[in-house]
Amino acid sequence: MAEKSSRNKVSIGASSLILIFIVLCMATFGLLSLSSAQGDLKLARRNADAVKGYYEADNKGQQWLKDVDGVLMEEMGKGQDSAQCSLEIKDRLGDLYDRETGLISTDIPMDRGRSLRIELVLMCGEKRYEVKSWYVYNSEEYEIDTSMPVWGGEAPTEG
Template structure:
């Protein structure tokens, strides 16, 4: 009986392929982790901003409820309006300070038998970014 010699298993190319694949997977895992952390930071910032906006809207709704109660008590009343409300003709305006959320500008037009909101604008303070990492090109 004859014995056949088997050719030796060449693992050089296979080892190189597995090494490159493992390296690529490691790089992709690191990139996925960095992206997930950045998404988490943005989500937390968005949630905080949404909370502040909702608090400002709540303050405005409370002001509207107080205004409605004051107008129901005496529709012609100019004294006793809630907050820093001021009457300008048939319009009642107020600028509600909502802390970090900004200032809520509200205006209500008085109509027969009620009122209608004509302005509801949240104005946030804006500060420009002091430090920007912008590439300015190659140095001279």
């Protein structure tokens, strides 16, 4: 009778352990995939916001360029000498025009402390200006956090 009861016993220990291990591995990999996908989504949204901000600033820059071109067309089309024209352009453009360098420039603020810088070189003749630079730069100063004491490689002095 003892033989009969031992034969009817089902041995499911090893296969259950393997199945539990496989389920735990699949759940762990699933959670890691979900976490990675959320990180990728956040990065994609930040990238989309940055690109959108750049093109909004670029659009404002194109509008500014159109306005400046209109002023230059009006002032240079009057047939005046370049010195008189330069004075009138300075009066119309104000601080945007630097008479000494002949540069017309502006900064268009963007997000995260960045700005779009546009510089035009004032020219004579049919070509009124030339774009010298059109770039994005960090316009805000940032401070490095030095509040955490970090070992600089020097041995402590004993006093």
